[in-house]
Amino acid sequence: xxxxxxxxxxxxxxxxxxxxxxxxxxxxxxxxxxxxxxxxxxxxxxxxxxxxxxxxxxxxxxxxxxxxxxxxxxxxxxxxxxxxxxxxxxxxxxxxxxxxxxxxxxxxxxxxxxxxxxxxxxxxxxxxxxxxxxxxxxxxxxxxxxxxxxxxxxxxxxxxxxxxxxxxxxxxxxxxxxxxxxxxxxxxxxxxxxxxxxxxxxxxxxxxxxxxxxxxxxxxxxxxxxxxxxxxxxxxxxxxxxxxxxxxxxxxxxxxxxxxxxxxxxxxxxxxxxxxxxxxxxxxxxxxxxxxxxxxxxxxxxxxxxxxxxxxxxxxxxxxxxxxxxxxxxxxxxxxxxxxxxxxxxxxxxxxxxxxxxxxxxxxxxxxxxxxxxxxxxxxxxxxxxxxxxxxxxxxxxxxxxxxxxxxxxxxxxxxxxxxxxxxxxxxxxxxxxxxxxxxxxxxxxxxxxxxxxxxxxxxxxxxxxxxxxxxxxxxxxxxxxxxxxxxxxxxxxxxxxxxxxxxxxxxxxxxxx
Numbered sequence: 001x002x003x004x005x006x007x008x009x010x011x012x013x014x015x016x017x018x019x020x021x022x023x024x025x026x027x028x029x030x031x032x033x034x035x036x037x038x039x040x041x042x043x044x045x046x047x048x049x050x051x052x053x054x055x056x057x058x059x060x061x062x063x064x065x066x067x068x069x070x071x072x073x074x075x076x077x078x079x080x081x082x083x084x085x086x087x088x089x090x091x092x093x094x095x096x097x098x099x100x101x102x103x104x105x106x107x108x109x110x111x112x113x114x115x116x117x118x119x120x121x122x123x124x125x126x127x128x129x130x131x132x133x134x135x136x137x138x139x140x141x142x143x144x145x146x147x148x149x150x151x152x153x154x155x156x157x158x159x160x161x162x163x164x165x166x167x168x169x170x171x172x173x174x175x176x177x178x179x180x181x182x183x184x185x186x187x188x189x190x191x192x193x194x195x196x197x198x199x200x201x202x203x204x205x206x207x208x209x210x211x212x213x214x215x216x217x218x219x220x221x222x223x224x225x226x227x228x229x230x231x232x233x234x235x236x237x238x239x240x241x242x243x244x245x246x247x248x249x250x251x252x253x254x255x256x257x258x259x260x261x262x263x264x265x266x267x268x269x270x271x272x273x274x275x276x277x278x279x280x281x282x283x284x285x286x287x288x289x290x291x292x293x294x295x296x297x298x299x300x301x302x303x304x305x306x307x308x309x310x311x312x313x314x315x316x317x318x319x320x321x322x323x324x325x326x327x328x329x330x331x332x333x334x335x336x337x338x339x340x341x342x343x344x345x346x347x348x349x350x351x352x353x354x355x356x357x358x359x360x361x362x363x364x365x366x367x368x369x370x371x372x373x374x375x376x377x378x379x380x381x382x383x384x385x386x387x388x389x390x391x392x393x394x395x396x397x398x399x400x401x402x403x404x405x406x407x408x409x410x411x412x413x414x415x416x417x418x419x420x421x422x423x424x425x426x427x428x429x430x431x432x433x434x435x436x437x438x439x440x441x442x443x444x445x446x447x448x449x450x451x452x453x454x455x456x457x458x459x460x461x462x463x464x465x466x467x468x469x470x471x472x473x474x475x476x477x478x479x480x481x482x483x484x485x486x487x488x489x490x491x492x493x494x495x496x497x498x499x500x501x502x503x504x505x506x507x508x509x510x511x512x513x514x
Contacts, residue, residue, distance in 0.1 A: 036087025115149025451476025
């Protein structure tokens with residue numbers, strides 16, 4: 001029995017530690033698309049980057065113009081571009097991102113061959129109730145401003161850099177779908193994007209944007225991607241003549257949240273026979289570096305540790321139940337061997353085991369509920385309340401008296417009602433209400449007035465919350481403890497005050513640590 005109990009205890013503790021650590025971040029961070037959100041190069045995932053995560057993306061691209069035609073770079077021109085993106089996870093469902101780009105060229109005989117590209121900003125949201133589902137759904141809204149020096153391609157919606165060098169305002173809306181299958185050391189996912197782009201530029205009809213991608217990770221540090229992207233006018237969809245390209249890529253992730261990305265876009269579009277141009281050049285190469293930082297890593301670690309602690313406590317409760325049942329089984333076995341009529345003892349042992357099981361379940365539920373209520377109560381604390389629990393002193397800023405009198409004014413009472421309810425939440429605190437004055441008048445009259453005012457505040461608080469009576473004392477300090485210079489009117493106004501001070505300050509730590 002003892003060997004079984006020890007073995008069972010060891011296995012259950014190991015299981016609890018595994019469950020608690022299973023949610024820990026591997027440290028590699030997510031696979032990041034060009035706009036900083038999750039995804040491959042130009043196909044976006046319907047997953048959020050996670051609350052508090054900050055992603056930085058730096059990309060460089062190159063392609064060579066292989067055909068001469070109007071409205072495009074010269075034949076043989078090398079076109080370079082760089083892109084910088086920043087994305088931040090506001091919470092588990094909403095991401096924000098901004099992107100800026102630059103371009104340059106060699107072998108293009110024009111004065112505007114180098115300059116800034118478009119500036120892009122957007123928001124992405126995912127459906128939160130699908131968090132634990134293998135299928136994710138989301139939407140993305142993007143605005144593109146006309147900061148580009150010039151457009152690289154003036155034909156239709158052509159060119160790899162169409163949205164990177166826009167000369168007017170554009171707006172994009174996308175629907176995102178993702179399916180994920182995960183194993184112990186690898187995962188596979190599919191992404192689908194359907195979007196529409198509208199422009200304020202004249203003679204630019206709405207565009208239909210379609211994308212699909214396969215993402216495969218054979219090893220936690222390596223991610224392979226294959227994307228298909230298409231862009232065409234909404235009212236005249238022509239897949240073969242419009243921009244249509246395939247993108248294989250590889251991303252290498254490191255334990256330092258630094259990713260390296262390499263890939264190429266290959267055109268699947270045909271040359272337009274009627275006008276002799278084409279929507280895309282044969283290929284474009286790109287490479288990039290992604291950096292990702294979890295700004296809330298400490299908070300998440302603390303939550304994981306709390307989950308492990310709760311899990312261990314539940315395991316211990318389960319162990320007590322199992323040990324009680326094992327003791328009951330042991331009694332039953334001995335009774336059978338000895339042939340003694342100990343049915344009553346067996347029944348009592350089973351009842352005790354059932355009672356322990358019931359108590360363990362109740363204690364577990366009560367522990368979870370108590371932690372939840374404490375967290376909710378702590379979140380409701382105002383800044384003044386938090387400062388009071390930190391310092392042990394609360395200055396009653398909104399308490400007023402008539403000049404030279406101790407009666408509370410009417411506009412002071414609503415504020416004191418709030419203070420009374422706040423103090424009632426901390427029944428272990430012993431409190432002193434201290435009255436203070438400036439140095440106008442004699443010290444004896446100031447001392448008497450300050451004490452009368454503190455008694456007036458005490459009486460009102462007890463009237464609102466009678467349970468405060470045993471814990472409240474009143475004291476007048478007169479002008480003996482100024483907080484500011486009495487030589488100025490502002491200083492005297494600061495010195496005329498009523499403060500609540502905690503006398504047993506060590507008790508404050510209990511409420512701060514709850």
